Amino acid sequence: MTESPAHTLFSFGTLMDERVQTALFGRAVPTSPASLAGYTTRPLQITDPAVIAASGLDVHLILERRLGASVEGAVLHLTDRELAAADAYEVDDYTRRRVVLTSGESTWAYLDAKPLRPAERIVVVGDSIAYGRCDPQGGWAARLAAAHIAGNEARRRVFNLAIPGSTLADVSEQTPALLPARRPDTLLVAAGINDSAVPVGAGDGDVRPDPAHVDAGLDSLAATALRHGARLVVAGPTWLDEDRTRDYEGLRFTRARALALRASLRCWCEANHIDYLDMWEPLRGNGGLLADGLHPTAEGHRELYRHVRAVSC
Structure with a gap:
């Protein structure tokens, strides 16, 4: 029996790349455009070789709060197994937390693991x-x-x-x-x-x-x-x-x-x-x-x- 997607995850970086999705999940997952208000992004240097190999990049983006700004991205529809794989992919600088999209939908997103560092x-x-x-x-x-x-x-x-x-x-x-x-x-x-x-x-x-x-x-x-x-x-x-x-x-x-x-x-x-x-x-x-x-x-x-x-x- 095929496992049905049970989770939504907002992505604004490498997880939107179908090559990364295929490497992590074994397929390109269903996605839809989305935006996240009240945030901007800043670069984050990556040192984990496995993450660099999967994404092809040694600099990723991380979310930072900014009143009046917004970040464009996509919502990924993931199964339990795929969400666990996404968690394993993200380095320790990120942690998964709930956010509310511009549409009003609640979804997961990867935020800075130090909760007050990106705050305004x-x-x-x-x-x-x-x-x-x-x-x-x-x-x-x-x-x-x-x-x-x-x-x-x-x-x-x-x-x-x-x-x-x-x-x-x-x-x-x-x-x-x-x-x-x-x-x-x-x-x-x-x-x-x-x-x-x-x-x-x-x-x-x-x-x-x-x-x-x-x-x-x-x-x-x-x-x-x-x-x-x-x-x-x-x-x-x-x-x-x-x-x-x-x-x-x-x-x-x-x-x-x-x-x-x-x-x-x-x-x-x-x-x-x-x-x-x-x-x-x-x-x-x-x-x-x-x-x-x-x-x-x-x-x-x-x-x-x-x-x-x-x-x-």
């Missing part, structure tokens, strides 16, 4: 750690904003809309109304630690934050980001010093629940092809980088910023 307009939503509590300089997000905007002051923007105390449910409810005026191409969600809190005096019980609650918040945020043509990036919880965390308005935070939240966020992101930024390691084991066992100090925020820059920019 970033919206940050989240809780007190994303807000920058305990750091007069505004936390890791403010440092990210300064560096990002300095790279191109005329085009780049970062809007930090984090609110202390927010849960994933709060963020998913509030975010849709915040995006239209800011026209983001990237939505960076740094929330969830408040979902892991338990009332003071309560037993540990199930150490996992409610997975259905976490998934529902992320599902909603993913749909919101896609409607606005924005790339969703999820930042996980930071390490906490359980011996020093105190009663926060009747709530307490435990390392076990924070780790369970971290695992839930990572699992959801992997299953849904969403970028995940692990924020745990930069502070792990260093209680001196936390002001109160939970919120980073100014130096703690500097460490988080350095980490974010290294893995995502």
